[in-house]
Amino acid sequence: MVAVQVICYAAVVVFVVAVLVRVIRYAAISVGMRWELYPVPHEKGRAAWGGSIFEELEWWTKPRRVDMIGEIREMLSEIAVLKGVWHHNRKLWWFSFPFHFGLYLCIGWVVLLVLLGIFGAAGVNLGDDLATVATWLVAITGYAGFALVGLGALGLLLRRLFDPGMRRYSAPVDYFNLLLFIAAATVALAAQLLYDPGFSLMAGFVTSLVSFSTPADLHPLMVAEVVAGAVMVAYIPLGRMSHFVAKYFLYHKVRWEDEPNRPGSEIEKRVKQALGYRVDWAAPHIQQGKTWGEVTTELPAKQEVAK
């Protein structure tokens, strides 16, 4: 069982490192042209029709009214109920939503087990009532989570197979990912129902993980459940399924990024720095090797332009 524990720790490490690498990679691109796309939900009083501060006369003299509540509301409805898919691709939503919601439940299940494990290891007594509620919550999030992930992934798989548009653009890896989810969810459901219907063995295993103690033996099917879960945790951030990271940047740092460049601002400083980069583009109208600042303020010799 120690080997299973090691697999779990390794999976968490891979997850954290892979997510961090992605975050750092995207966050490191610190400047670029503005490329927002309306509606932008933090535009106070204007988001309903997709308006921006540019609608105001002499907008630069007006305070920028940022509605964080509006932005958070939009974010939550996007994360919690996949609002975009609901509006623009209803047929997909019927599978995509249960799948994602199931994933959230599974995350909740793990968090609950970890918390209970920490309390247990620390000797905190939750009291009978709270402990019963917690047990129920573990069971509900667990069973509902596995079932929804499995069924959602199955629906997504069928849709990918039978929708000609999706099939044409799907790669083997897209099917493989969904099969992996279906397999992991099925194994988890079977293992829990057959060998640990009240989740007490699983709770014991998670306690051993958080307290770094030796776990009790589990049935091989439960071992398979844990290993499959660990594999998913490690695998998700490595491929396209890590889109939760990218989505943050695509929404907050591109689509909704409308901060104006004021004289003396940080943005201006970064742009000026970027104008010092060397240009390697080789078309005849570009003076390869000069800086952006030089290339964009000097025209190349006439004959070069005319080529």
Add this chain to the structure above:
Amino acid sequence: MKGAKKANEVKPSDLGLDVEQLTELEPERLPPLPHPYQDWKDEPIPEKKKKELDTSLDGIAGLRIPRPESEAERRRAVESFVRGLDKLFSREDNWTFLRPFLLSIENCVRCNTCADACPIFVESGRAEIYRPLFRAEVLRRLAMRRRSGLARAFGALTGTNSLEPDWQVIARLAELAYRCTLCRRCAQNCPMGVDNGLITREIRKLFSQELGWSPVELHADGTIKQLTVGSSTGINKKALEDILEFAEEDIEDRTGMKIKIPVDKEGADVLVMHNAGEFLSWPENLEAFAILFEVAGISWTLSGDLVGYDSVNYGLFYDDVQYARVTLKHAEIARKLGVKKVVMGECGHAHKAFMAVGDRMWLERANIPRESALTLMEDLVCNGKVKIDPGRNDFPVTLHDPCNITRSMGIVMPQRRVLQKIAPRFREMEPHGVRNFCCGGGSGFAIMQSENFPDWRMRVSGRKKFAQILDAFQDCIGPETNKYVCAPCSNCKGQIRDLLNYYGAWERCRILYGGLVELVVNAMADVKEGFLEWELH
């Protein structure tokens, strides 16, 4: 049939197929148009005239790349492409758009939610090559070759190694980058936030900045001409003087008003920048602005400097270097004039180039504030600074929303508030505002007038807009009622003019088009009645 594959059967991996022409538009698959065009039959698109052009994608010559004469030439082009591809991913070479580009390339989940948002894909009868995902997927598969070791070893599994660049692939991809108007409607629908419009722009950029491949209208006759002669229209300083003189005379003929159009006026508060296309094709737009500002008592001027009298910036559509050159020139001119603000005339992409994308290129002392003429007009009309007699505009009016002004900038209500004040029979198109459909002439298409590209543009990229216009006027579609499509953007006006001509909609339905300021002036109580002329031009 000229195309080797049916329009709805092409796959990204087919791009390198060794055939004369990969696919073609199938006119019988185009969706029907509303009344009275339900029986409209499009003729097949004529063949290109110049045999030496490579039109092996779909038979259309938009970019107009000549076929290479030798194997060495082919090889050089492919090598350049591969180098350019790397540069798209480099911070030094692509600091301008690396963030949205990288995020979009790496994070599409191929859910196809974007497909139904794209007017070109839908109105082509769902031709695969025009699907928003198609060209992004091609680039993605080509970019896989940049990956090393493990990722490439998994090539077969991920299905992303299936495209190697050769002449045929890159020539078709380059042409394909000019079958999307960069309207970004697909991006709006994408639950991930992936922007296939931006990916198209980056493909155009790769070809322009590395291989020197770009449409003549945008580059040689566009930004290059603008930077050297002063305007992409070819208008030099002398021609500008003549045009303004003519406009002043025309204002007097139409209204009896004697107005001097100010150029480089010292101490003026506002520098007004127009798309110089207005001067040649729609001088009434320039004149209407002059009348409005005169009556409202605004202290304004035009620039007489090279580049300063033409607000266009086609670089926005295909080339960051050319974009930055033009925009920095504009900024410098505004700074030199010492105005308090720059007001953008009715040109959508100029709005975006100056205010949104260009926001970060106007630096330090050259960061002169810029605003839209639409907001200024709203102030003048809705706050009673000019007297309005809406009865003069007693005809049905609908509004076309330029993508660059609405979807990319969030300027949605000012133009509507103006119309509600001046046009009693104003009605919306559906959908409108930030959810609008592109006119089909965006990203430079409206000025790409050679070979058989306009034939494609009329049938496919503009089809949705024409249908929307017809729908908006269904209650009065007959020729007995004059109707007006208000399009506050020069490029959109050019496209709508071409659409009305192609479909004969002026003769058949009496649908005319024009800008917003013309309607405002037509309703101004202090101006002689009848500014608007009901004549298609």
